[in-house]
Amino acid sequence: MSPTTPPPASGTIDxxxxxxxxxILHQQVHGQPLIYLDNAATSQKPRxxxxxxxxxxxRDNANVHRGIHELSNRATTAFEAARxxxxxxxxxxxxxxxxxxxxxxxxINLVAQAWGSKNVKAGDTILxxxxxxxxxxxPWQLLAERTGAKLAYLPITGDIGLLDLARLDEQLGSGVKxxxxxxxxxxxxxINPVADICARARKRGITTLVDAAQSAGHRPIDVQxxxxxxxxxxxxxxxxxxxxxxxxxxxxxxxxxPPYQGGGEMILNVDFQRxxxxxxxxxxxxxxxxxxxxxxxxxxxxxxxxxxRHNIARHDQELGAYAYAALSxxxxxxxxxxxxxxxxxxxxFLLKDVHAHDVVTVADQRGVALRGGHHCNQPLMRKLGVxxxxxxxxxxxxTTAEIDRFVxxxxxxxxxxxx
Amino acid sequence: MFDDLSDLYQQxxxxxxxxxxxxxxxxxxxxxxxxxxxxxxxxxxLYLAMDGELVKDISFQGSGCCISKASASLLTEAVKGKTRExxxxxxxxxxxxxxxxxxxxxxxxxxxxxGVYKFPxxxxxxxxxxxxxxxxxxxxxxxxSTENEQS
Ligand SMILES: Cc1ncc(COP(=O)(O)O)c(C=O)c1O
Numbered sequence: 001m002s003p004t005t006p007p008p009a010s011g012t013i014d015x016x017x018x019x020x021x022x023x024i025l026h027q028q029v030h031g032q033p034l035i036y037l038d039n040a041a042t043s044q045k046p047r048x049x050x051x052x053x054x055x056x057x058x059r060d061n062a063n064v065h066r067g068i069h070e071l072s073n074r075a076t077t078a079f080e081a082a083r084x085x086x087x088x089x090x091x092x093x094x095x096x097x098x099x100x101x102x103x104x105x106x107x108i109n110l111v112a113q114a115w116g117s118k119n120v121k122a123g124d125t126i127l128x129x130x131x132x133x134x135x136x137x138x139p140w141q142l143l144a145e146r147t148g149a150k151l152a153y154l155p156i157t158g159d160i161g162l163l164d165l166a167r168l169d170e171q172l173g174s175g176v177k178x179x180x181x182x183x184x185x186x187x188x189x190x191i192n193p194v195a196d197i198c199a200r201a202r203k204r205g206i207t208t209l210v211d212a213a214q215s216a217g218h219r220p221i222d223v224q225x226x227x228x229x230x231x232x233x234x235x236x237x238x239x240x241x242x243x244x245x246x247x248x249x250x251x252x253x254x255x256x257x258p259p260y261q262g263g264g265e266m267i268l269n270v271d272f273q274r275x276x277x278x279x280x281x282x283x284x285x286x287x288x289x290x291x292x293x294x295x296x297x298x299x300x301x302x303x304x305x306x307x308x309r310h311n312i313a314r315h316d317q318e319l320g321a322y323a324y325a326a327l328s329x330x331x332x333x334x335x336x337x338x339x340x341x342x343x344x345x346x347x348x349f350l351l352k353d354v355h356a357h358d359v360v361t362v363a364d365q366r367g368v369a370l371r372g373g374h375h376c377n378q379p380l381m382r383k384l385g386v387x388x389x390x391x392x393x394x395x396x397x398x399t400t401a402e403i404d405r406f407v408x409x410x411x412x413x414x415x416x417x418x419x
Numbered sequence: 420m421f422d423d424l425s426d427l428y429q430q431x432x433x434x435x436x437x438x439x440x441x442x443x444x445x446x447x448x449x450x451x452x453x454x455x456x457x458x459x460x461x462x463x464x465l466y467l468a469m470d471g472e473l474v475k476d477i478s479f480q481g482s483g484c485c486i487s488k489a490s491a492s493l494l495t496e497a498v499k500g501k502t503r504e505x506x507x508x509x510x511x512x513x514x515x516x517x518x519x520x521x522x523x524x525x526x527x528x529x530x531x532x533x534g535v536y537k538f539p540x541x542x543x544x545x546x547x548x549x550x551x552x553x554x555x556x557x558x559x560x561x562x563x564s565t566e567n568e569q570s
Contacts, residue, residue, distance in 0.1 A: 030423065355484035357459045358428075361541060365423050373458055387460025387482065416421055416428070417437075417485065 007308025015315060018307070019397045021046040032367030035402045040186050040214060040346050040393035041371055042236045045300075049239055052299035056292050064291055065265060075291055082294035083281070086246050089301045090212075090231065091222040097254065099247040099281040100289050104213040105135040107232030107247035108180070110284060111209055112139035114257040115230075116178075119207070122148030124177040127206075129154040129163055129192075130383055131185040134376040136211045140180065149177070159384060161188030161338045168200060178207045184214035187375040187391060188338035189320060189346045191215075198227045207253070213237055217304060217395075218344065219313035223248050235293060240300035244293030247284075254280035261286040312396050316345035319394040319403065323347050326407045333414055337389060346393035348375070351410065354417045356390040362416065366409045426534035427541065428485065431493070436485035441495035445478040450558040454481075454551030456543055457564060461487045465551040472502045479548065486541050490532065491548035497529055503556055510549050517545045 019025050022044045027034050036044060056078065062071035064079045080095070087095040101107045120126065126140045130153050137151075144151055154171055155164045163181075172179070179201045183194050198208040209230040212221055217238025223231050230253075235244040249257075259266055259277050263286030268276045277283045304312065320343045327334055327349055337348040351359055356372030363370050372390045374381045381387060392406060421428075445451075445466035454463045463481030467474060477499050479491045498506050512526050520536040535545045550563045 355459070357484040357541070357544065358486070361427065361538060362424060374460060381460070387462070412421075416424065417433070 007306060007311060009311075013307065013311055013315075015396055016399050019399075021048065021303075022397055023047060023050075025397060029367045029369070030365050032365075035368045035398075035405060037392040037394060037398065037402070037406060038369045038371050039395040039398075040237070040375075040391065042242065043217060043239050043395050044397070045241065045296075046239055046303050048303045049241065049296050049299045053241065053292055053296045056295045061292070063288055078295050078298075079289065079291050082298035085298050085301055089221070089305070090216075090233075090246070090248055091224055092248055093224070094251060096279070096281055097223075097248055097251050099249065099254075099284045100294055101232070101245040101247050102243055102290070103234035103236065103245035104133075104211060104232045105139075105234075107230075107245055108136055108209065108211065109139045110247055110260045111230050111232075111249070112143045114260045114284065115207070115253070116140075116143040117146070118256070118258060120147050120149045120177050123175060124149045125152050125175045126150070127152050127154060127171060127176045127179045129181045130156045131161065131163070131188055131190060131377070131380050132180070132182055133186055133211065133213070134378070135213075136180055136182060136209075137379065152176070153379075154181070156188075156190075156380075156383065159335070159337050160340070161185060161190045163190070163192055163197075165193075165197070168197065172201055172204055172206060176201075176204070176206050178209065180209040180211070182211040182214065184218070184344045185338070186214050186346070186393075187348050187377045187380060187389065189343040189348070190339055191342060191344055194228065195226045202227060214344065214346075217300075217312075218309070218316050220309045229253050235297040235300060238300055239303055240297035241293045244290045244297050246297075249280070251280065254284075257284075259286070260284050263287040265289070307396065315396050316394065317343070319398055319400070320345040320347065322400055323392060323394070323403045323407075326403060327410070330407070330410060330414070334410075337384065345395070345398075346391060348389040348391045350386060350389055351414055351417075354413060356388040358417065359390040359410070359413055362413050363406070363409050366412075368406050368409050370406075427538055429531040429534070431528060431531045432485065432489040435489035435492040439479075439488050439492040441478040441499075442480065442492065443478050444480055445476060447476070448478075450555045452551045452554035452563060454547045454554075455564045456483070456487065456547050459484055459487075459544065461544060461547060463487065463491055463548060463551060465491070465548065465555050467552070467555045469503075472504070474498050474501050474503075474506065477552075479551075483547070484541075484544050486535065486544040487547050490545045491551075493528055493531070494548045494552060497527060498552060506552065506556060510553055513549055514546060517542050 024044050060074040062075040064076040083098045084095045086098045194210050201208050208228045210228045212231050212233040216233035229250045231248040233246050236242040266286040333352045335350045360370045360372035373388045448466035449469045451466045461483030465479045468476040477495045517535045554563045
């Protein structure tokens with residue numbers, strides 16, 4: 001199927017048949033069938049992506065842009081084709097708005113340095129939310145330290161984990177230069193109405209950045225509809241390889257920004273004393289990029305669009321709701337975090353009197369891969385008054401039978417640690 | 420049903436994690452130290468009452484996973500009445516045991532932690548209280564963190 005073929009209607013998808021595309025899922029862990037529920041940390045990779053990487057290295061590998069020979073031309077074509085595909089994937093106006101990065105973290109750091117150093121001054125405010133991942137907090141703290149800017153946080157509403165949007169307009173008021181927020185919370189499963197929020201910020205001339213790490217592989221992303229100035233994502237959470245990601249930047253904004261790092265690929269002319277640099281996006285891509293990563297990400301985007309991201313989004317919500325309901329039946333022995341309805345396909349929880357790490361260790365013995373800890377959300381954990389949570393996060397290849405088994409294992413854990 | 424868990428969660432460990440011993444603040448403590456495992460959020464505080472070279476009394480407080488709580492609880496039992504030098508020796512034995520599974524000499528009840536090395540993610544939980552007691556013995560008041568140690 002080519003990526004231009006329209007994806008099937010969701011009712012016709014045999015979700016469990018897609019498992020055949022993921023070789024890694026078919027194994028036993030500690031003598032039990034693997035149930036991989038750590039997809040918010042990283043997703044597994046379909047054969048199409050593995051094959052694209054293999055073919056690239058077996059057939060086309062060379063360095064990009066600098067070469068004149070055949071293989072270099074092929075590598076360059078493949079790399080730039082991935083850029084064009086990425087622009088289409090998130091509906092950017094042009095491929096020049098797509099910068100290849102190592103992932104979401106590097107994308108945010110790039111903005112904090114290149115955009116931040118030019119646009120943020122002492123006394124300015126950078127507005128974040130209380131549910132941000134460390135990678136959308138620490139780069140801004142570093143910027144604030146360098147510039148004397150302040151950080152402010154839009155609060156969340158308790159365990160339900162919704163942004164307190166009634167406070168937004170008031171917080172967007174005084175001296176806010178940038179609003180950076182996550183599309184989907186990696187520990188609460190909250191889906192934020194980013195288009196509405198960005199519109200409200202933009203009306204006041206505030207620059208906006210959306211962290212799409214958790215959403216890019218799970219639902220259609222349209223940067224024009226969202227109306228953000230920047231959007232960062234990671235390939236490895238959406239069926240692509242590790243080490244590659246995308247930063248989208250509005251073209252007119254990118255053009256005003258100084259480079260992020262210096263080196264080869266990003267320059268027009270270098271003298272001993274000073275250099276001139278290329279136009280975006282190349283200005284922001286110093287050194288040899290992750291070419292195979294871009295090729296793998298291209299294959300991942302094609303793979304996801306063959307299934308249809310609106311189908312994946314619907315299935316995600318079904319799995320999330322199914323798990324939430326099943327966990328709720330464990331009654332007062334469990335504390336659940338995040339919205340009751342309209343949640344993403346992940347659930348954070350705590351079992352009464354059982355530490356998250358014990359939950360994860362025992363689940364692992366039963367083949368169920370979970371995550372326990374602060375999920376790179378330490379300030380959020382403090383706000384919720386917990387040290388850690390356990391988390392199950394789903395992707396389209398997970399099944400309700402796996403969720404049933406996961407909940408059954410939790411029941412066993414309650415029994416094992418029961419007083 | 421739980422046979423597969425007994426390498427890590429031996430009965431003694433479960434018992435100590437559900438009912439930790441010497442789990443209180445120590446009035447008359449001569450020194451104390453904080454232990455922190457930022458990965459899990461485990462936080463514990465160890466109190467020592469020294470009589471010269473002798474650990475006259477010891478207690479702990481805090482929160483953490485089953486392994487770290489049981490380790491702290493069993494530590495307090497193993498260390499009470501021992502000399503500074505003896506504690507150092509036990510620390511070395513426990514360290515070797517949770518890292519490699521090798522039990523050197525007589526470690527008494529602490530042998531229940533011999534299976535921890537098979538769970539690399541949990542080694543830090545088992546060793547946290549031991550780093551804290553060594554810090555309290557040194558008495559330099561510096562909090563210890565599993566992320567600054569070789570573990
Ligand atoms: C919401 C969110 N933002 C940012 C990141 C960082 O992504 P990466 O580590 O791929 O840069 C993550 C990954 O865990 C995330 O969940």
